[in-house]
Amino acid sequence: MTDKRGGVESFIMNATGMIDPSRVSFDYIVNTDVVAYEEELAGQGSKIIHVPMRAKHPIAFTRVIDRFFLENAHKYDAIWVNVCSLANIDYLRYAKKYGIPKRIIHCHNSQNMDSKLRGMLHEHNKKRITEYATDYWSCSDEASAWFYGDAIRNLSTYKVINNAIDPQKFVFNPTIREKMRESLKIDDALLIGNVGRLHKQKNQCFLIDAFRLLHEHIPNARLVIAGQGELRGQLQKKIDDCGLNEEIILLGELTNTADFYQALDLFAFPSLYEGLSIALLEAQANGLPSIISTGNPQNAVVNSNVHRIAIDDAAKWADLMRHELTHEGRVQTSENRIIGSDFDINTQSSFMETFFEKAGKRV
Structure with a gap:
């Protein structure tokens, strides 16, 4: 968990929220x-253990986590480390040192999204991850190729845990749609949406370029980008330079993505790379026509109105967005393939509940 309501955080909340707290905590x-989600976690009876950030306070970090595991490891049956790279595997190292029997590393990305140094640390730790982890989970096989390499994918303790959502929360609701569009002051505009951290990986600069071309043909089109991140200033400058301040909105971080999708007419997701995006699953659960990049894995395409294309030409994206806005629509709930699929959290949570409960039955 970080301080952002991102994909990993959403996945954890979705997964643990469906697990019986009387059986697994x-x-x-x-x-x-x-x-x-700190308030929600506290409401579930979870403890939040704050430790220093290793990158900023390496000595304090080492001292605090060593003491924590020394004093508390005996209370825990498993540690489940959810990360986007292997740059820091210290939690696993200390969990092993102090005797936590089940040690799961869970991959959530398919490329290095941070500094060159963290990329080097990832490659170094990839060679020794089997010294500390007992189980290897991943959001997709495609992500595992970078995260783990081929050898681990052949282990019996390797498993793909599909990112998953509760699709019923995102079912299309015309009443909520009307209220959301009123709050966004959209009126009769055709609304394109994007959800994601404002980061190079999410490629929102490309989306703005494509939208600028689209807007020349559809003047009542609007683009709303939801999320926070280090590129907010750069994106706002680009919007200013394009003269599209009235047409493109940087909405900031959302606390309720389910209602946001109701307002949209099209979801656009040109990421450079993804493990398997929670936002994309949410958009599909809402039935939205979606245009996504080939940086998303093929198995992320679930519904029939999702189009996966390269990000080599903004004009192609503009043309396809134009077509989808004027020809395509939401899939009906009865035709929505997310419901009951491997991306339905009810399917994934049953496995995890059984796994963790079994881990707690020490001999």
Whole structure:
């Protein structure tokens, strides 16, 4: 968990929220002062253990986590480390040192999204991850190729845990749609949406370029980008330079994505790379026609109105967005393939509940 309501945080909340708390309970080690969903987690009876951030306070980090595991490891049956790279595997190292029997590493991305140094640390730790982890989970086989390499994918303790959502929360609701569009002051505009951290990986600069071309043909088109991140200033400058301040909205971080999708007419997701996006699953659960990049894995395409194309030409994206806005529509709930699929959280949570409960039955 970080202080952002991102994909990993959403996945954890979706997964643990469906697990019976009388059978399995979770505590959280975090390295930010405030953590996303902290009130919800506390309401579930979870403890939030705050530790220093290793990158900023390496000595304090080592001292605090060593003491924590020394004093508390005997209370826990498993540690489940959800990360986008192997740059820091210290939680697993200390869990092993102090005797936590089940140690799961869970992959959530398919490329290095951080600094060159963290990329080097990832490659270094990839060679020794089997010294510390007992189980290897991943959001997709495609992501595992970078995260783990081929050898681990052949182990019996390797498993793909599909990112999953509760699709019933996102079913299309025309009443909510009307209210959301009123709050966004959209009126009769055709609305394109994007959800994601404002980061190079999510490629929102490309989306703005494509939208600028689209707007020349559909003047009542609007683009709303939901999320926070380090590129907010750069994106706003690009919007200013394009003269599209009235047509493109940087909405900031959402606390309720389910209602946001109701307002949209099209979901656009040109990421450079993805493990398997929660936002894309949510958009499909709402039935939205979606245009996504080939940086998304093929198995992320579930519904028939999702189009996966390269990000080599903004004009192609503009043309396809134009077509989808004027020809395509939401799939009907009865035709929505997310419901009851492997991306339905009810399917994934049953496995995890059984796994963790079994881990708690020590001989």
